[in-house]
Amino acid sequence: MxxxxxxxxxxxxxxxxxxxxxxxxxxxxxxxxxxxxxxxxxxxxxxxxxxxxxxxxxxxxxxxxxxxxxxxxxxxxxxxxxxxxxxxxxxxxxxxxxxxxxxxxxxxxxxxxxxxxxxxxxxxxxxxxxxxxxxxxxxxxxxxxxxxxxxxxxxxxxxxxxxxxxxxxxxxxxxxxxxxxxxxxxxxxxxxxxxxxxxxxxRRVGGGNRISENSPAVVQGHRHILFKFSTDYNALPRPRRTEAMSVFFNVFSAAGAVGDAARVGLEVLRGDIRPTRLLLLARGMGRAMKRAAVRRRAMALQSSRSPIASRVA
Missing domain, CATH: 3.90.550.10 (Spore Coat Polysaccharide Biosynthesis Protein SpsA; Chain A)
Structure with a gap:
């Protein structure tokens, strides 16, 4: 063998x-x-x-x-x-x-x-x-x-x-x-x-050949990790937990997942309330809201161009 x-x-x-x-x-x-x-x-x-x-x-x-x-x-x-x-x-x-x-x-x-x-x-x-x-x-x-x-x-x-x-x-x-x-x-x-x-x-830019390029899939995967291993995360020493939640925050904010970013951002603040951390979180939430707004506009545009929407118009 x-x-x-x-x-x-x-x-x-x-x-x-x-x-x-x-x-x-x-x-x-x-x-x-x-x-x-x-x-x-x-x-x-x-x-x-x-x-x-x-x-x-x-x-x-x-x-x-x-x-x-x-x-x-x-x-x-x-x-x-x-x-x-x-x-x-x-x-x-x-x-x-x-x-x-x-x-x-x-x-x-x-x-x-x-x-x-x-x-x-x-x-x-x-x-x-x-x-x-x-x-x-x-x-x-x-x-x-x-x-x-x-x-x-x-x-x-x-x-x-x-x-x-x-x-x-x-x-x-x-x-x-x-x-x-x-x-x-x-x-x-x-x-x-x-x-x-x-x-x-x-990494194939724009090729879509990897799930890691798909924002909804990435958000779903990170949510799953947080939920499935919640006991393990809760047991981490506070500095490690804060570090971990910061990683999740960056992922969620980059994907425009505003609610998820806000939830893990609060967890970060429980372990680190320094002004520099507050500034980073505020910038991250701003980025998340911008990404979410862009996605909503794209979805609205796509919906307006759909065959059903055209027939209704």
Missing amino acids: PAISVVIPSYNRGYCIGDTLQSLLSQTYGDFEAIVVDDASEDDTRERVQAMADPRIRYVAHRYNRGGNAARNTGIRHARGDYVAFLDSDDQWAPDKLGKQLEGMLSLGPDYGASYTWMVCVDQHGRESERISHRFEGDWRERILVSNFIGSFSAFMVRTNLLNQIGGLDENLRSCQDWDLFIRLSRHTRLHCLAEHLVGYT
């Missing part, structure tokens, strides 16, 4: 999945299998995967579209390796990613069952836009509640038995899917950090 099962969910990514798979096949560590889960694509994904002609790659297809987390869960069920590494179908790995990550985790002993590596964010043309370099290792239960410092499934590797122990991924989430998984896993294992930029994380 392979040591690592690489789970690759894909939906209509035929145009780029070949590059993703090539980065996998270029790994210096070769004891892996790849499970490509095609979430009912309508393009040439199947043909692109089969053209790789490598016996380590297995192709599994959903009969209908079920979402990224359902595809990942399908991959986990097919996994034969002791470890699962996730790779999104438009991201790429440096050649030594798998080997270094596994070696680093094993060197720390059995208490370390999960690992992440740093990432380079690129656009669809391969141009670098940002480097994500958060360094954290060990007991990560509090830190992962504050923010998703790992950043992406593609940077993450975990023991397969831990995924099965927590019941896999939550298939009801539209966003924050990785964050939800990381929070639940943090209760069961310590975390290794591979402090090298070994993942190329693709």
Whole structure:
């Protein structure tokens, strides 16, 4: 059996999945299998995967579209390796990613069952836009509640038995899917950090190919995290809780979710009433109201142009 099962969910990514798979096949560590889960694509994904002609790659297809987390869960069920590494179908790995990550985790002993590596964010043309370099290792239960410092499934590797122990991924989430998984896993294992930029994380500007670009989905996901793990947030030390609520406030205000921003803003004030904090919150609420007003105008314009509205007029 392979040591690592690489789970690759894909939906209509035929145009780029070949590059993703090539980065996998270029790994210096070769004891892996790849499970490509095609979430009912309508393009040439199947043909692109089969053209790789490598016996380590297995192709599994959903009969209908079920979402990224359902595809990942399908991959986990097919996994034969002791470890699962996730790779999104438009991201790429440096050649030594798998080997270094596994070696680093094993060197720390059995208490370390999960690992992440740093990432380079690129656009669809391969141009670098940002480097994500958060360094954290060990007991990560509090830190992962504050923010998703790992950043992406593609940077993450975990023991397969831990995924099965927590019941896999939550298939009801539209966003924050990785964050939800990381929070639940943090209760069961310590975390290794591979402090090298070994993942190329693709951000396709205006492409809409990632849920993270969808403001309503992002708001829904963050609401879910706050509700699902409310007991954990309430148990955080006040400085950590204030830090966490500040992260949620920034997300909600940027998305124009005025009510959500106001609620978590009050939580921030309970822990920090300095004038500088008050100023930041006031600016954030102003931004939220502007975003909400823009969205209302856009919806009104769209409604006025609808066929039903035209007939009524």
